[in-house]
Amino acid sequence: MSRLDSFIRRMQAQRDCLNWAAGQVRGMAGPILEIGLGNGRTYDHLRELLPGRDIHVFEREVRAHPDCVPPAHHLFLGDVREQLPRATRMLGRSAVLIHSDLGTGDHAANMEMGTWLGPALDQLLAPGGYVVANQPLDVARWIRLPEPDGVPKDRYFLYRAAP
Amino acid sequence: MSRLDSFIRRMQAQRDCLNWAAGQVRGMAGPILEIGLGNGRTYDHLRELLPGRDIHVFEREVRAHPDCVPPAHHLFLGDVREQLPRATRMLGRSAVLIHSDLGTGDHAANMEMGTWLGPALDQLLAPGGYVVANQPLDVARWIRLPEPDGVPKDRYFLYRAAP
Ligand SMILES: C[S@@+](CC[C@H](N)C(=O)[O-])C[C@H]1O[C@@H](n2cnc3c(N)ncnc32)[C@H](O)[C@@H]1O
Ligand code: NI
Ligand code: NI
Numbered sequence: 001m002s003r004l005d006s007f008i009r010r011m012q013a014q015r016d017c018l019n020w021a022a023g024q025v026r027g028m029a030g031p032i033l034e035i036g037l038g039n040g041r042t043y044d045h046l047r048e049l050l051p052g053r054d055i056h057v058f059e060r061e062v063r064a065h066p067d068c069v070p071p072a073h074h075l076f077l078g079d080v081r082e083q084l085p086r087a088t089r090m091l092g093r094s095a096v097l098i099h100s101d102l103g104t105g106d107h108a109a110n111m112e113m114g115t116w117l118g119p120a121l122d123q124l125l126a127p128g129g130y131v132v133a134n135q136p137l138d139v140a141r142w143i144r145l146p147e148p149d150g151v152p153k154d155r156y157f158l159y160r161a162a163p
Numbered sequence: 164m165s166r167l168d169s170f171i172r173r174m175q176a177q178r179d180c181l182n183w184a185a186g187q188v189r190g191m192a193g194p195i196l197e198i199g200l201g202n203g204r205t206y207d208h209l210r211e212l213l214p215g216r217d218i219h220v221f222e223r224e225v226r227a228h229p230d231c232v233p234p235a236h237h238l239f240l241g242d243v244r245e246q247l248p249r250a251t252r253m254l255g256r257s258a259v260l261i262h263s264d265l266g267t268g269d270h271a272a273n274m275e276m277g278t279w280l281g282p283a284l285d286q287l288l289a290p291g292g293y294v295v296a297n298q299p300l301d302v303a304r305w306i307r308l309p310e311p312d313g314v315p316k317d318r319y320f321l322y323r324a325a326p
Contacts, residue, residue, distance in 0.1 A: 001203070003203065003204040007174065042167055
């Protein structure tokens with residue numbers, strides 16, 4: 001399979017997982033977290049799926065499309081290693097949906113990140129909250145969920161915190 | 164439609180147009196040109212679609228995935244405004260398929276580029292050759308072709324030079 005085919009499948013998996021998770025949290029009160037803004041495509045998608053909801057965005061350096069830059073008061077600007085603990089102090093365990101897509105192309109770096117990222121996100125996740133991630137995350141109180149219908153296995157990862 | 168949805172549709176249109184055009188030129192002798200390597204996804208796709216064929220790549224600065232960097236003798240490194248005329252001197256009007264994806268997010272810059280890019284590519288295109296482009300290009304001896312089945316209109320552009 002070419003990198004173009006594989007990329008399209010990853011984008012579709014990402015979208016289908018976000019659509020599914022947004023459906024789950026539509027009736028739950030609490031903010032949404034977008035970890036990694038990038039060009040802002042998934043932020044835009046989340047905004048459309050969950051209009052009017054607070055979406056807090058974490059990004060080292062904003063390079064998104066101008067239409068997809070979150071308001072300053074919803075932006076945690078800087079390295080997530082510092083910003084996630086800061087957000088925990090401000091928001092506590094309140095997020096009902098966290099989308100994490102920090103990955104680089106570097107597999108080893110992503111795996112290393114997985115070891116501290118899961119626990120750091122867990123500090124922000126409400127009981128029964130959902131995590132949609134581009135990489136496996138290992139947190140004892142999270143249950144890995146099966147992919148929504150039609151999404152190939154292991155392209156995107158879904159978790160739910162114990163209620 | 165969110166930017167994520169719109170992006171997925173653009174990628175699918177790109178892939179479907181490349182698949183279709185590769186089918187057209189499989190039996191035609193002559194090189195393929197990839198204008199704008201980027202991360203190398205479409206280069207990888209073209210390599211897979213047309214194995215063993217010469218694919219000449221134009222790119223200002225190579226930042227592709229290491230697996231998707233073309234051999235040095237197939238790379239026209241530098242600004243296409245200089246490299247396309249250089250390629251014309253080396254290859255003449257021999258290319259049977261040109262994929263052009265130089266676009267940035269800047270609509271005005273893309274449109275300005277269209278005015279000189281079409282004629283410059285035309286100098287490299289064999290009679291009856293195909294152009295697949297991310298933007299409209301206006302060349303008198305090219306005919307715009309309809310999108311392949313299932314591809315939405317005006318996301319990607321197909322042309323054929325008069326035979
Ligand atoms: C959108 S990317 C190509 C993506 C590629 N088709 C893919 O799908 O992987 C566009 C590329 O064109 C290159 N580019 C843009 N303008 C250029 C110019 N005037 N000369 C040479 N390269 C240029 C950029 O450096 C960038 O890598
Ligand atoms: Ni708010
Ligand atoms: Ni060669």
